[in-house]
Amino acid sequence: MSDHRTASEHRTARIDDSRDGTAAGPAPDTVWLLRSRGCWQAAADLLEPQATRSPEAALSRAELLIERSLFEGDGWGDAENALRLAESGARSDTERAAAACARGYLAYCSTLLRVHDRLDEAQAALGRASALLAPGAPGRPLLDFRRGLVAEELLLDPVAARAAYRRAHAGAEQQQDDLLLSYTWRHLAIIAQQDGNLAGARHGFAESLRLRELTGFAVGIAPALASLADVSTAAEAVQLRSQADRLAGVFGGVPVPRG
Structure with a gap:
């Protein structure tokens, strides 16, 4: 039988299945372990149960799948769907800014890898994030970095x-x-x-x-x-x-x- 697992799933298979998440959500260390070893889909799957009710979990899941798309050049639809969920669940300016920053990054990645030309979308989304964030806000360094990438x-x-x-x-x-x-x-x-x-x-x-x-x-x-x-x-x-x-x-x- 042929093996249709993705590259992420192959890497996941090399890691001991120590998923010790509870109903409150997976342990952050477990999510990081999977992410750091390129198992983005597995990390995103751990966050999926919380993503519909937690803006933070939804955004973290979207960021994981965007990073996967950049490294693997695949999974764009999954990243887009996850990001839309994060955008729909954002309530505060901080959450909306973080979602806009992720939107700009996804558009940047798509343009960089020549999947679609989304430069205008990237600039608009990062500009929107900047307008929502105070100068000293915790999300500002990541936003500045992503604006640097576009530039x-x-x-x-x-x-x-x-x-x-x-x-x-x-x-x-x-x-x-x-x-x-x-x-x-x-x-x-x-x-x-x-x-x-x-x-x-x-x-x-x-x-x-x-x-x-x-x-x-x-x-x-x-x-x-x-x-x-x-x-x-x-x-x-x-x-x-x-x-x-x-x-x-x-x-x-x-x-x-x-x-």
């Missing part, structure tokens, strides 16, 4: 992107959000590399790798290794790319360049 990769405006990433970086440092910091370091390093600042790029990529190892974001380590290899000496690059290839194999060939 860098869709608008091809590295100046605006760098400014947005620096704001996101400062906010992530203040909130001690190491995973977001791994992303801001990564994209600041990409811009430094494009500017010919190889020392700055090496430092940024190395910091991104260190933070992904520190947080246990295992599925994101291969992209970090591959990027560091691009600005390393020839001997170091061979070793780093070999490690990245092995990890990508472990995670079912999840695309390396975009993590």
Whole structure:
């Protein structure tokens, strides 16, 4: 019999089934364990029972499925449906801003991977999120980062992107959000590399790798290794790319360049 499981489901099968969630919801550590190993669908399934009555759970589930679409290049319909549920359940300005930020990110991912051109939607949704959030709101660093992504990769405006990433970086440092910091370091390093600042790029990529190892974001380590290899000496690059290839194999060939 042929095996029709998705790449996420194959990875899930490698993890001990320690789902200790209760009627109040799954343990956050369990959801993170699955997410960090690229088992986004399994993590989303744990949140599904709570998603219809908890805006927070609905948004977390949507974010998981959006991240899956970015890494796997698939599952767009599931991500869209989950996000619509989160949008419909949002009641406060904070919840509506978070849902709009996720909407902008989904549109960005879809445009980046050339599924559909949704640049206008991405900009409008992120602008709406910005209007709903106070300057010092907890959701501001993630929003700034995502606006940087649109500026860098869709608008091809590295100046605006760098400014947005620096704001996101400062906010992530203040909130001690190491995973977001791994992303801001990564994209600041990409811009430094494009500017010919190889020392700055090496430092940024190395910091991104260190933070992904520190947080246990295992599925994101291969992209970090591959990027560091691009600005390393020839001997170091061979070793780093070999490690990245092995990890990508472990995670079912999840695309390396975009993590």
